[in-house]
Amino acid sequence: MTMNDSSGAFANESFNDQFLQLPHEDFASYCRLCFSISQLEPLLGNGQEVNYQLLSIIELCTGIKLTARTDSPSSLCLQCRYMMDEFYNFRKQCQRLNRVYQRKKTDMNGVVSVSMGYHHEENARGEADVYKQQDVVPEVAPDPPTSMEQPDETCATVVAAEPSAFEASVDDDGNSVVPESFTVHELSDENEDAVEWIGVEETSSNDVEMNEQHSDTFSTMANDWFRCKLCSGMYQTFVQLAKHLREVHPEEARALRELVKESYYKVNVNELQTVKFENQVFVKCDLCDTLLASVLAVKRHRWRYHGLFNDCREIHCRVAGCRSFCMEKKALNRHREIIHGHQLAKPWKKRKLPVEATAAEGDASNGNADDDDDVVFISNDSVPATKDPLISDQ
Incomplete structure (x- = not known):
């Protein structure tokens, strides 16, 4: 019995968990959160690099703190991954809308406070000239941090969430805007001034813009992982996803290649x-x-x-x-x-000898070669030949 089989019973505090058992003795053969045994991916394992960002998201969504020392080996199912991703995006959207609300509320309170202070100052000035009303300064509530920052005890640094590809549909001024389309982010943070792009068609200011026709190929998770929508595979980089599409889904890979035009591949001359x-x-x-x-x-x-x-x-x-x-x-x-300094043997090519050298070699083979070949005799009776000596008139 897993959490997916009866979620309502597990949510009930009166449920007796003494009857629950682990699905298997191997801790890596089921999900660490819901005990599911399907669609698993490694979470913590021996020799595996710890994904502190994913652990922080798990702690934020479930309140369960996982460490490599106490919870290795363990796995995570895709269903829990999707639920946490939705919760994380929902949390970001609520925080952003709350900032818009606090900013508008503060601006309105500031206008009302200044107006009331102005009328109060006029009345007090009429009663006593020695009294002067001080300007009312509205108390501005500090904005919450723009990005979720949560210290992790197992990591010396602060875990800061990267911005997701799907942002809330409200701008900084509180106006409703159309949700941003799906974009593929660059694989590196290179200096844009020293970059020479390969001459291909430009699609948009954001590297590659996906439309609804091709958005069913893959999606980006909240932690910048990539998920194949054709088989629910999870990949950390877009290169790994592209290799998977090329090997498993070749037709979709060819269609995606024609769409993106591979404009994100560029050459940094300085490097x-x-x-x-x-x-x-x-x-x-x-x-x-x-x-x-x-x-x-x-x-x-x-x-x-x-x-x-x-x-x-x-x-x-x-x-x-x-x-x-x-x-x-x-x-x-x-x-x-x-x-390595290896002198490779170049293929031997037969050298084409001139006609005079060929004729001289023929005379030498017949035994007619003179010993003083380097001596040239000049006579007045010599007439320059006008035709090839090897070609006789018939």
């Missing part, structure tokens, strides 16, 4: 490394170890081999201790020659 070899400077791709002749070549290389939905094989270097990889064999050979 590109350069290598000098034989008086020539090579530029290294920041996504692999390919060495190219120019930044433009790096852009073309990234667009061809490092697209989100491009299934390109990685060719790894076999030198001991080297973890470099390239996307094509020619680039790997250049890496081995420049980085």
